[in-house]
Amino acid sequence: xxxxxxxxxxxxxxxxxxxxxxxxxxxxxxxxxxxxxxxxxxxxxxxxxxxxxxxxxxxxxxxxxxxxxxxxxxxxxxxxxxxxxxxxxxxxxxxxxxxxxxxxxxxxxxxxxxxxxxxxxxxxxxxxxxxxxxxxxxxxxxxxxxxxxxxxxxxxxxxxxxxxxxxxxxxxxxxxxxxxxxxxxxxxxxxxxxxxxxxxxxxxxxxxxxxxxxxxxxxxxxxxxxxxxxxxxxxxxx
Numbered sequence: 001x002x003x004x005x006x007x008x009x010x011x012x013x014x015x016x017x018x019x020x021x022x023x024x025x026x027x028x029x030x031x032x033x034x035x036x037x038x039x040x041x042x043x044x045x046x047x048x049x050x051x052x053x054x055x056x057x058x059x060x061x062x063x064x065x066x067x068x069x070x071x072x073x074x075x076x077x078x079x080x081x082x083x084x085x086x087x088x089x090x091x092x093x094x095x096x097x098x099x100x101x102x103x104x105x106x107x108x109x110x111x112x113x114x115x116x117x118x119x120x121x122x123x124x125x126x127x128x129x130x131x132x133x134x135x136x137x138x139x140x141x142x143x144x145x146x147x148x149x150x151x152x153x154x155x156x157x158x159x160x161x162x163x164x165x166x167x168x169x170x171x172x173x174x175x176x177x178x179x180x181x182x183x184x185x186x187x188x189x190x191x192x193x194x195x196x197x198x199x200x201x202x203x204x205x206x207x208x209x210x211x212x213x214x215x216x217x218x219x220x221x222x223x224x225x226x227x228x229x230x231x232x233x234x235x236x237x238x
């Protein structure tokens with residue numbers, strides 16, 4: 001197993017009046033030649049947006065964009081005619097394909113929203129743009145892996161235009177589990193949303209992440225109550 005740890009405080013930072021963001025990989029003004037992505041995984045942004053503020057209408061193309069609200073809710077509008085609220089507990093995906101314009105705002109005028117914005121390079125270029133969102137039952141990830149994004153929408157997950165899999169797990173203290181790689185030679189990014197876990201000899205604390213390759217399965221143990229996001233992606237950048 002090859003493992004590369006990204007500690008939370010090693011991430012890039014954007015600190016604006018309306019936005020505080022930590023960037024696992026190079027993004028906007030944060031550029032690091034050693035942090036350009038992990039295979040098809042290109043961006044993991046941990047965004048906190050102030051009340052009623054947000055990202056105005058802007059374009060994307062040929063990118064798979066997954067948003068996971070952790071606290072609060074987002075207000076989405078796009079050029080496909082979609083207008084939705086995405087609260088914590090739901091997951092949003094956009095296949096930008098040939099091109100889409102959208103805005104994302106904090107839906108509250110009193111409370112911050114904190115969400116993960118994750119970009120994955122697509123498998124097929126120039127597809128028809130697509131939008132989806134779904135609520136997932138948190139009881140189904142209690143001390144086990146819950147699939148939420150997959151290529152074929154397996155296990156009631158939402159689909160992505162890539163051989164990529166996103167899963168969540170909510171772990172009790174001292175609970176162990178094993179993540180099985182879905183496609184041979186895919187890599188796995190483990191992101192600790194809260195709590196702390198141990199993988200091999202490595203301890204990952206809140207907002208730490210780990211790039212893991214050359215494995216068919218990854219086992220971890222929760223040092224305390226923890227929530228973990230697994231992002232499995234092809235490692236080729238081509």
